[in-house]
Amino acid sequence: MRVKQISIFIENRSGRLREVTEVLGGNGINIRALSLADTSDYGILRLIVDQPDKALTVLKKANFTLSETDVIAVEVKDEPGGLARVLAILGNAGINVEYMYAFVEKSSNNAVVIFRIEDIDAAISALKKNKVTILDNSKVTKI
Amino acid sequence: MIWNEKYESMPIDERKKLQLERLKYVLNYAYERIPFYKQSFDKNGIKPSDLKQLSDLSKFPMVTKIDLRDNYPFGLFAQPLENISRLHASSGTTGKPIVAGYTKNDIDTWAEVMARTLSCGDCTRKDIVQNAYGYGLFTGGLGIHYGAEKIGATVIPISGGNTKRQIMIMEDFGTSILTCTPSYALNIAEVAESMGVDIKSLNLKSGLFGAEPWTNEMRDNIEKRLHLSAIDIYGLTEVIGPGVSSECQVKDGLHVFDDHFYPEIIDPETLEPLPEGELGELVFTSLTKEAFPVIRYRTRDISRLFYNPCPCGRTHARMERISGRSDDMLIIRGVNVFPTQIESVLLAMEETEPHYHIHVHREGSLDTLEVWVEVGEQYFSDEIKQLEVLQKKIAHEIQSVIGISCRIKLVEPQTIERSEGKAKRVTDHRKL
Numbered sequence: 001m002r003v004k005q006i007s008i009f010i011e012n013r014s015g016r017l018r019e020v021t022e023v024l025g026g027n028g029i030n031i032r033a034l035s036l037a038d039t040s041d042y043g044i045l046r047l048i049v050d051q052p053d054k055a056l057t058v059l060k061k062a063n064f065t066l067s068e069t070d071v072i073a074v075e076v077k078d079e080p081g082g083l084a085r086v087l088a089i090l091g092n093a094g095i096n097v098e099y100m101y102a103f104v105e106k107s108s109n110n111a112v113v114i115f116r117i118e119d120i121d122a123a124i125s126a127l128k129k130n131k132v133t134i135l136d137n138s139k140v141t142k143i
Numbered sequence: 144m145i146w147n148e149k150y151e152s153m154p155i156d157e158r159k160k161l162q163l164e165r166l167k168y169v170l171n172y173a174y175e176r177i178p179f180y181k182q183s184f185d186k187n188g189i190k191p192s193d194l195k196q197l198s199d200l201s202k203f204p205m206v207t208k209i210d211l212r213d214n215y216p217f218g219l220f221a222q223p224l225e226n227i228s229r230l231h232a233s234s235g236t237t238g239k240p241i242v243a244g245y246t247k248n249d250i251d252t253w254a255e256v257m258a259r260t261l262s263c264g265d266c267t268r269k270d271i272v273q274n275a276y277g278y279g280l281f282t283g284g285l286g287i288h289y290g291a292e293k294i295g296a297t298v299i300p301i302s303g304g305n306t307k308r309q310i311m312i313m314e315d316f317g318t319s320i321l322t323c324t325p326s327y328a329l330n331i332a333e334v335a336e337s338m339g340v341d342i343k344s345l346n347l348k349s350g351l352f353g354a355e356p357w358t359n360e361m362r363d364n365i366e367k368r369l370h371l372s373a374i375d376i377y378g379l380t381e382v383i384g385p386g387v388s389s390e391c392q393v394k395d396g397l398h399v400f401d402d403h404f405y406p407e408i409i410d411p412e413t414l415e416p417l418p419e420g421e422l423g424e425l426v427f428t429s430l431t432k433e434a435f436p437v438i439r440y441r442t443r444d445i446s447r448l449f450y451n452p453c454p455c456g457r458t459h460a461r462m463e464r465i466s467g468r469s470d471d472m473l474i475i476r477g478v479n480v481f482p483t484q485i486e487s488v489l490l491a492m493e494e495t496e497p498h499y500h501i502h503v504h505r506e507g508s509l510d511t512l513e514v515w516v517e518v519g520e521q522y523f524s525d526e527i528k529q530l531e532v533l534q535k536k537i538a539h540e541i542q543s544v545i546g547i548s549c550r551i552k553l554v555e556p557q558t559i560e561r562s563e564g565k566a567k568r569v570t571d572h573r574k575l
Contacts, residue, residue, distance in 0.1 A: 007525030009518050011555050017277075036525055041552050045524055063557050065523045098526060117526075 001124050002070040004052040009043045009065040012038070020045060020064065027058045033114060034141060035101035043089065046101070048073070048114060049143040068076050072123060073118050073140045075133035077109045078104060086113065086132060093126035095119060112140070146262035146294070147255070150402050151457045155450070158458065162405055163197055164214050165430035170194055170203070175435050178222040179206075179214055180438060201407065205426060205439040208241065211381060222434045232280040233380035233478045234545065240280070243380045250289065252431055256400045257290020261390040263398070264349040264374050265535040267321050268295030273308060273316070273394040275323035276354070276477075277333075278302045280394040281350050282384025283354055283477070287322045290386065291406035296320070303327060306334045317346040321371065324477035325352040325361055329508030332368040347371040353385055355380065356479040357467055362394075382427045393454050396461030403431050406460055407439070408448050412422035424469045425462065443470045451569055471569060473503060475510045478547050482568040485514060488540045489560055492534060493533070494522040498559045505573040512549040514541065517556045 010016045017036075024031060024047075033048040049055045052068075071138055074083045083102070088099060098116040105112055112135065117123045127134055145151050164451035169551055170191035173180040193199060211219060213232045215423035216239075220227065228247050233241035245253065266272060266350055276283030278539060284302055291298045294390055296388040299316060303323065309331055311319065317518070321328065328350055346368055365373045365497065377397050378385035385406050417423040425442045429435075445467040450460050473480045489495045493518055502513040506546040516537060524530055532552040542548050550567045560567065 005525075007523075009523050009553075009555060011558070039527060041530075042530075042554075044527060044530075046525060055402075063555075065520055067516050067523050067525050068527050107493055114331075 001136055003048060003073045003114070003119060003135070003137055003140050005071045005116070006047045006052060006055055006059070008047070008059065010036075010042065010043045011043050012040070012042055014110070017045065019062070020059070020084045023058055023062045023064075024055060026053065029055045030081065033101065033112070035099075035114075037099070043083055043138045044139075048140060052137075067115060070120055071114050072120060072127075073074060074113050074115060074136040075105075075110045075135060076102070078109050078114050080127045082111065083113065086127070089126055089130045090115075090117075090123060093122065095123050095126060096110065126135065144262045144265050144267065145456060146259040148456075150460060151259060151398070151400075152349065153402070153458055155458050156459075158402060161402055162430065163194075163383050165402075166197065166200060167191065167194055169428065169432075169436050170438065171432055172221060172279060172474075173390055173438050177219055177436075178208065179219055186275070197405075198416075200405070200428065200439065201409075203439055205409075205414070205441050206437055207441050208381070208443075211241045212239060215239050218245065219437075220244050221436055222246055227434050229282075231282045231380055231384065233282070234335075234484065235483065241381060243282070243384070247432040247435050248418065249383075249432055251318060251388055252403060253286060253383050254289040254293040256383065256403055257286050258390040259290075259292040259295055259400060260376050260386050261287070261320070261351065262294070263376075263391045264351045264360075266291065266294055266296055266349070266373070269489070270294075270296045270319045270348070271299065271300055271317055272296050272320045272322060273309070273313060273318040273540075275301055275303050275321065276329060276385075282378070286353070286378070286384040286386055287351070290296060290343050291320075294321075298412045306331055307338065310338060310340055310476060313345055313347070319346050319348045321347060321350045322368070323350075323352065324354050325357040325365060325373070325375075326355060326476065326510060328339060328352055328365050328369060328373070332365065332510055336368070342368065343370050349374065351389070352375050355474040359464075364538050376418045377453050377462070377465065379442060379444075381437055381442075382429060383432065387427065388459075391453065391455040391457060395453065396449065396463055398453065398459040399448075399462055401460050403429065405430055406448055406462060409441075411443075411445075415514065420447055420449055422466070425465075437545070443468050445469055455507065473501070473569065473571065474501060474513050476547055478545065480512070480545050480547070484545050485541055489516065489537070490545050492540060495519070496556075498560050498561070499568065501569045503571045503573055510573065512547065513552055514538075514549050514553045515554050515559060517559055518553045518554060 009106045010020045102113040227244040229245045278284030349372045374390040376389045378387040389398040404426040407426040411424040434488045444465045447460045498517045499514045537551045
């Protein structure tokens, strides 16, 4: 139920983001989703890719500072109130969201929201109880 | 205004006699009382009695900050602690400070040279001295304080910081003499201007500024904005504190109070003495100190010495305004900072690598210190708040060692220059 996310430390220098994407592209790795958190000095690029293990290896080789984090990918109806319903489930279960980002599925009426949550297992069971679809690695990489 | 005409305007030959007599005494005194000097003289095959004339001093070994650190805290004192009435300290090259001890007589000597310094700034018993140097282990605050009291002036021991209050007191108490670091003087000027204070109407007459390098351009700027006469004062904890030398109103070099502190200029590479007027490293020997005498202390400050008499009437040797350092010490907001201090903090912290680079900037009139640290895999978190906690922790640890705040910038691994020899750890962006 968990999805592997790769986080990369990126200094605010021109060309750094391009270098990451070139390393991935050059190795045939496809980005499925991404978000960039930034401060005045640096940013953290968070990626969901189709081949996480290979991505880790090639980025490490290119001297990037990385970390691997487990996140969950949740299918949310692409309609008003869709996200609010999911957040209400988590909120009622007393679960905090550290950060999240979303993208829209190409071939359906759903959006996919990536959640980083401290207590992932509690989140999974709360969402399952409420019949929310959680995507696993293989499904996410096929989006 | 000359505080002690007898000694400050003494005929040069007469002073040389006095210096020789005192030098012989202090060499013996240090040799007999401080094991470090005995060993160091013996190792170099030289005895105090080998000093026949002043120039013989250059045959004696020198003492460095590292020697002082190795003998931390009291190893170079010539008197037992019961005879020490005060301790001060300044930064060492790593975590431990350099400690200076003073006997009752040393405190009197210090007050004497500070009274001379303040008199150079036209301070009399009618003046009101606002002393914005820091009080505490730092020698600046109490050094000025005792000198001003000796003159009989009125002292406001306000210490540094709280600039708006400084300005209020300046207006309300009628401060005539301001003492602080030159950058703080500029800061006071800026704040006073922004508060709309009519600086011209204040009672300010002169300012004694030191503890950090500054330029004549900065002097012009301060004088114009604060409407006072600004003089450069010099000193260091290892020698006594402020009061080693001071400009007079002629403002052409700093008079070294060389009946108490004997100056030499050496080539920092060959360590050979340099003739009058050559640029080199200042070396001082204390002639009258009891608790913590120093024989040929290498200051690392770059200057030159000249001996022609000054129109003010003083006959002391004069030193040129300090133009640099022969080591990597930085002076930031009046505080001495060594890159090795920062390195020792990073080495002691589990989360960091000892790869760093220091950037010093001057924003307005205040110096800022920024330390770039590489983010290692082991402590990289994908949550910004965790990285911010780390930044704060490093900044806090560094501040606890160097005594001033700094900003930590996290950079990618392998981006800080590695060097085979002496790595370049510092970029000073200030235009001094």
